[in-house]
Amino acid sequence: MTFKEQVSKLLNDGLLEKPEIFLIDLSISDTYKIIVTLDGDNGVSLQDCIDISRVIENNLDREEHDFALEVASVGVGSPLKLIRQYQKNVGRTLIVKTNEEKIEAQLVEANNEFIVLSWSAREPKKIGKGKETVQKRLEIPYNEIKEAVVTVNFN
Structure with a gap:
């Protein structure tokens, strides 16, 4: 051995x-x-x-x-590596980098295939002038995540 x-x-x-x-x-x-x-x-x-x-x-x-x-x-701010780490951090805010974008959002689900992120965004109203707050939701398969880090909040 x-x-x-x-x-x-x-x-x-x-x-x-x-x-x-x-x-x-x-x-x-x-x-x-x-x-x-x-x-x-x-x-x-x-x-x-x-x-x-x-x-x-x-x-x-x-x-x-x-x-x-x-x-x-594992250190604070270390990238998540295992599905189990995503699952234990459901409810926390992550910064997730993919090939296309970088998103800071709440992790609302982590299953064996993908994570689900949720966040609020200000977008132009569909009818009329001005902006409205809309709730966004995105599924990201683990194989598309380049890096994910839990944000640290000192409030």
Whole structure:
């Protein structure tokens, strides 16, 4: 079993004990620096990171590989990568980039094929002068999303 396979197995074993936590990224450099990035349906606590770190660290032999280990939660403003991340952020505002446009809107649905965004827009009235507020709704398949980031609001 390679070092990466060993780390992956230990990581998966640790995540089985915490079904609300899921892996975003695992990278291992040539110098055996292990970086684990996690997210969770209800966020990731420091204790979650410590627990996953211990599962990996306590089951690897430092005599065999001198490794460094970093376990962290996904950062605020990091692009969403998994359908599960979209689903946990329903109700929040996203900035979504596709090949055609960039939209800032509320995520109202996330299923296995696409997301649904909703926002208000001011448009010219169909009859008469002036503008009116209309509610817009757009379905975007995941394969058309180049990047999606949850906006951070400090109100």
